[in-house]
Amino acid sequence: MENLLTILISLLAIIALVQLVRIFELATKLKGQQEIEISDKENHYNGLALLIVGFGFVLFVAYSFKLWGHLILPESASLHGIQIKLLWDTTMYLILFVFFITQPLLFWFSYKYRGKKNNKALYQTHNNKLEIIWTSIPAVVLTALVVFGLKTWNNVMVPDTSNAMVMEVYAMQFNWTARYSGEDNKLGDANYTLIGGINTLGVDINDSASSDDIITREIHLPVDEQVLMKFRSQDVIHSAYMPHLGVQMNCVPGMSTQFAFTPIKTTSEMRKELKNEEFDYVLLCNKICGSAHYNMQIKVIIETKQEYLEWMSQQDNFNTLISR
Amino acid sequence: MSNQDHHHEETFISKYIFSLDHKMIAKQFLLTGMFMGIIGVIMSAFFRLQLAWPDEGFPILETFLGKWAPDGVMDPNIYLALVTIHGTIMVFFVLTAGLSGTFSNLLIPLQIGARDMASGFMNMLSYWFFFLSSLVMIISLFVSSGPAAAGWTIYPPLSALPQAMPGSGLGMTLWLVSMSLFIVSALLGGLNYIVTIVNLRTKGMSMTRMPLTMWAFFVTAILGTLSFPVLLSACLLLIFDRSFGTAFYLSDIMIQGEILTQTGGSPILFQHLFWFLGHPEVYIILLPALGITSEVVSTNSRKPIFGYKAMVGSILAIAFLSFIVWGHHMFMTGMNPFLGSVFTFTTLLIAIPSAVKVFNYLTTLWRANIQFTPAMLFSIGLVSTFISGGLTGLILGDAALDINVHDTYFVVAHFHIVMGLSAIFGMFAGVYHWFPKMYGRMMNKSLGYAHFWITFISAYGVFYPMHFLGLAGVPRRYYSNTAFPMFEGLVEINELISVFAILGVVAQLIFFFNFFYSIFRGRQSSQNPWRSNTLEWTTPVERIHGNWPGELPTVHRWAYDYSKPGMDEDFVIQTTPLKDGEEEGH
Ligand code: HEM
Ligand SMILES: [Cu+2]
Numbered sequence A: 001m002e003n004l005l006t007i008l009i010s011l012l013a014i015i016a017l018v019q020l021v022r023i024f025e026l027a028t029k030l031k032g033q034q035e036i037e038i039s040d041k042e043n044h045y046n047g048l049a050l051l052i053v054g055f056g057f058v059l060f061v062a063y064s065f066k067l068w069g070h071l072i073l074p075e076s077a078s079l080h081g082i083q084i085k086l087l088w089d090t091t092m093y094l095i096l097f098v099f100f101i102t103q104p105l106l107f108w109f110s111y112k113y114r115g116k117k118n119n120k121a122l123y124q125t126h127n128n129k130l131e132i133i134w135t136s137i138p139a140v141v142l143t144a145l146v147v148f149g150l151k152t153w154n155n156v157m158v159p160d161t162s163n164a165m166v167m168e169v170y171a172m173q174f175n176w177t178a179r180y181s182g183e184d185n186k187l188g189d190a191n192y193t194l195i196g197g198i199n200t201l202g203v204d205i206n207d208s209a210s211s212d213d214i215i216t217r218e219i220h221l222p223v224d225e226q227v228l229m230k231f232r233s234q235d236v237i238h239s240a241y242m243p244h245l246g247v248q249m250n251c252v253p254g255m256s257t258q259f260a261f262t263p264i265k266t267t268s269e270m271r272k273e274l275k276n277e278e279f280d281y282v283l284l285c286n287k288i289c290g291s292a293h294y295n296m297q298i299k300v301i302i303e304t305k306q307e308y309l310e311w312m313s314q315q316d317n318f319n320t321l322i323s324r
Numbered sequence B: 001m002s003n004q005d006h007h008h009e010e011t012f013i014s015k016y017i018f019s020l021d022h023k024m025i026a027k028q029f030l031l032t033g034m035f036m037g038i039i040g041v042i043m044s045a046f047f048r049l050q051l052a053w054p055d056e057g058f059p060i061l062e063t064f065l066g067k068w069a070p071d072g073v074m075d076p077n078i079y080l081a082l083v084t085i086h087g088t089i090m091v092f093f094v095l096t097a098g099l100s101g102t103f104s105n106l107l108i109p110l111q112i113g114a115r116d117m118a119s120g121f122m123n124m125l126s127y128w129f130f131f132l133s134s135l136v137m138i139i140s141l142f143v144s145s146g147p148a149a150a151g152w153t154i155y156p157p158l159s160a161l162p163q164a165m166p167g168s169g170l171g172m173t174l175w176l177v178s179m180s181l182f183i184v185s186a187l188l189g190g191l192n193y194i195v196t197i198v199n200l201r202t203k204g205m206s207m208t209r210m211p212l213t214m215w216a217f218f219v220t221a222i223l224g225t226l227s228f229p230v231l232l233s234a235c236l237l238l239i240f241d242r243s244f245g246t247a248f249y250l251s252d253i254m255i256q257g258e259i260l261t262q263t264g265g266s267p268i269l270f271q272h273l274f275w276f277l278g279h280p281e282v283y284i285i286l287l288p289a290l291g292i293t294s295e296v297v298s299t300n301s302r303k304p305i306f307g308y309k310a311m312v313g314s315i316l317a318i319a320f321l322s323f324i325v326w327g328h329h330m331f332m333t334g335m336n337p338f339l340g341s342v343f344t345f346t347t348l349l350i351a352i353p354s355a356v357k358v359f360n361y362l363t364t365l366w367r368a369n370i371q372f373t374p375a376m377l378f379s380i381g382l383v384s385t386f387i388s389g390g391l392t393g394l395i396l397g398d399a400a401l402d403i404n405v406h407d408t409y410f411v412v413a414h415f416h417i418v419m420g421l422s423a424i425f426g427m428f429a430g431v432y433h434w435f436p437k438m439y440g441r442m443m444n445k446s447l448g449y450a451h452f453w454i455t456f457i458s459a460y461g462v463f464y465p466m467h468f469l470g471l472a473g474v475p476r477r478y479y480s481n482t483a484f485p486m487f488e489g490l491v492e493i494n495e496l497i498s499v500f501a502i503l504g505v506v507a508q509l510i511f512f513f514n515f516f517y518s519i520f521r522g523r524q525s526s527q528n529p530w531r532s533n534t535l536e537w538t539t540p541v542e543r544i545h546g547n548w549p550g551e552l553p554t555v556h557r558w559a560y561d562y563s564k565p566g567m568d569e570d571f572v573i574q575t576t577p578l579k580d581g582e583e584e585g586h
């Protein structure tokens, strides 16, 4: 019944609209105006609207950084983040510069050169000098940007990791597990065929490097120390993303990936900075992986070396775990 | 042999269904594309409801989604399915087939002065493969395990293993079948477009006299024929992995407690194959829109397009570069950092021809006499979104910067603005501009204005704020943001986006109403309503088989002689011979 009524009302509305448009069209016909020609009035109002809406948009973009700026992630809590920030700011200023020139020009020209009956446009086909200039300028600017970008990328992705603490983050639908390499700073071999029972990561018992490995459900990292994080996945592709630390890397089954970084702010320092006592770092999944993709997370705690060692001493190593 | 001599009797079926006439096939593409568009856009409204009000129950969701939205609250799996099908439909069905299929078919023979496509039969097949493909995609919405849900990029192993998610069952099989049919359609169409443009240009229509629309469609067709086969192979290998136990993309997997036997494959291989199509695909979508815009902007500015040669050069440069940048979608896959450097370099290069295009559009508007038809408004909208979206590409294309925004809402904002909005605007511009050529009637102008203004404002209203979600670290393809305290402050901005999204979706009703109303009731069009130079406006309003009643037209000049000094009118049709001593523009 209700549905029928909805359908009826919609039908009536459509018919009413059709009639309305017809009346409208008849009226323009009576006024003797050619429907297809755009009148000066229409050109004027649309041009004006473009000017107002266009400049409104451009101004809003400027204002939005004030309005929503606080939503943006705080300054990176890891060392490489400082370098990236420099590149980010440079690129961002460049983008905004171009944006604030081209968009206003577009809307200004639209208004300024709105059509009028007796106007005639300029016949102008090309201008080689101008075109060479505005091809070369982007070329030069982009070359600089590419060089800067590649330098940063290489510094971030290919750092010296000879003294880094090695650990592993293991992904599966829909949770994360951490494995620390222990005193030898060497992860024991692992293989998906060995997964079973308590050995959820498939660590090879026979590899001597595995006996001191430590498996945890939280990630703890000492501040100011470089960590080389390795990633594996058990089932589908996941992606380990730590937004505050500026770290992201896919976890791909059958493949080992890695990311090296140095956290520089402890959790409690970050809490103070954000004036939020509940704040915690988090590692979340950033590659679609199934129904609970939106809730695949593990807590990350960055603390002083002392706190870290204390926490570590309370964890069981792999040997103890297996023999239990 | 000219076609007007033998008026063979046309039945309803040969005229409207299995038509060989390019103009009818264009309309078939357009209507099918519009139908798919309605589905895709309604889906986006649904998941925007979920994202803004995650705990609220919406009866409308239960009505449409049934058991997948108990009490009107969406299930996470169906959220992913909706996002996946929305993306697939928008990218392939609406903006590839719907946009390129419609306007390549309609305009190529008309603008180069040909009676029809090189092969009308292949052209018909192209449409019917597309139709079948759409049908299969729609059927996949009704299978009990749900449609494909691994994202429109369908990365294996997620898409390869039915155990991984319900959407990777029958739904994914149908997705792959549908896409394979789609690719056949795209190839049949593309080859036809290329051959037609190369061989059937009328007398005087040299390549350098072609309108920019023709250049855009020509290059688009080349892109498609070179890259779609790679996606087809990627899909076939995936079908093998799914059904015949091969291991192209699978290795070392344990899922749901089961150890799979496949070893030696690589999930990353799929990504290389996928994006080898996927990036050119972005330009397969965008170039036709830019081509349409060039035509519309020049006509309605009453001014030649500025820098014709540079425009052609940029199209070619963009097309060439688009084949060597695919890796920018894979910076975070653990690829060798050196490879990342190469792709950063090639990607940022694309900014140069793109900037040239923008400057040329701006200069075309300078000292113009702009006629604000709805098509012109949408074209100006396109230039605006192309700038806004293109600029953020400088961030995403720079590997070092991508680390922190890859796969976040920043990406969603970027590609919707630069590809989604620009192409949709281009498509609307095309429909408003060439509607008279398709139906012999005019669309209502005032409704067109209302449609543009609401759409333009809500489009930025939806996608501009999404940049901030991305900068706040919100990943894409998240069913809900409620699982993380760090996203608590984002409720309001999410609601704002959804309000604009719903407004934008509803505004499309104006367009659909206008479209169908005008087919039957619109004012009769004159032969050349926009006072345009190109050949399509020399054909009669009645749209006959073979396009021109007598001889094919002969071309004497380029397409952009608007407001040329010394001429009686502010336009000079391409068939007008040069006057004594007149110089041809270029
Ligand atoms: C009414 C207008 C639209 C709205 C409100 C909308 C909204 C969205 C949102 C919010 C997402 C991301 C969801 C997520 O990642 O969880 C999305 C995904 C997507 N949209 Fe749209 N969209 C619209 C129109 C379009 C258009 C015109 C295109 C054409 C290119 C498009 C193509 C896509 C694609 C390719 C995806 C990615 C799907 C995936 O992640 O697999 N959308 N859309
Ligand atoms: Cu995951």
Ligand SMILES: [Cu+2]
Pocket (backbone or CB within 6 Å): B278, B279, B282, B325, B326, B328, B329
């Ligand atoms: Cu790309």
